[in-house]
Amino acid sequence: MITFAHPQKSALPGTSDSPDQWTPTALLAHQISYYRSLAVSLTSGGTGKPEPITSVIVTVPAWWNQSQRKAYRDALELQGLSCLAMIGEGTGVALNFAMTRQFPDFDPATGMGQKEYHVIYDSGAMSTTATVVAFWQTSVLPTPRAKTPINTTHVEVIGTGYSQIGGVTLDLGIRELLVKDFVAKSKQTAVAKDQRALAKLSKEAIRVKQILSANQESNVNVSSVWHSSAVALHESVRETS
Secondary structure, three states: OEEEOOOOOOOOOOOOOOOOEEOHHHHHHHHHHHHHHHHHHHOOOOOOOOOOOOOOEEEOOOOOHHHHHHHHHHHHOOOOEEEEEEEEEEEHHHHHHHHHHHHHHEEEOOOOOOOOEEEEEOOOOOOOOEEEEEEEEEOOOOOOOOOOEEEEEEEEEEEEEOOOHHHHHHHHHHHHHEEEEEEEEHHHHHHOOOOOEEEEEEEEHHHHHHOOOOOOOOOOOOOOOOHHHHHHHHHHHHHHH
């Protein structure tokens, strides 16, 4: 059993937690309560009459095991919420993507037509998930006498992959490229060991990463890196002497 100390004076209703110790499930239930309050505030539509939320469909990481999913469901039940379904996070993004788009026709029975494939990336600070999804449409006449077919969009999750490579790894990789480029142009190898210079390059790497997330090119400005580095090295030498 894992518990966390908390200065709250009362335990969560419906749990056996002591007032000063909460389980991860109870903590998650409190977070869910806050999320539900945000969702309820959006249901009023300016009328001042919010609609209660009693049932939810939640997204979870695709690699979660049964114990993790059960803990999430228990947290929902502590808040009086009925869990209709748990779907992968990549699947949730795919469904949202498909709501406003058209896809090619494909007949699963005959294999005629084609599917449209996409890779959905979810990159956090320490990890990245990739979900391969196929989209297609079918047109079916609801009755033999019907003249207007019903178009249905299909979303098929082919697979999900996970790697411990996230935003921090990208920041460090870009910074390493900047260091190599700076050393190649200035011939000053000491910059790679100077903490103040590396801090400036790290800040520039984050800025470049954010620009490249929506663009193919980005300008890099590191003209003042070696100046600060030289000052730091000079001060270090002076203190040593």
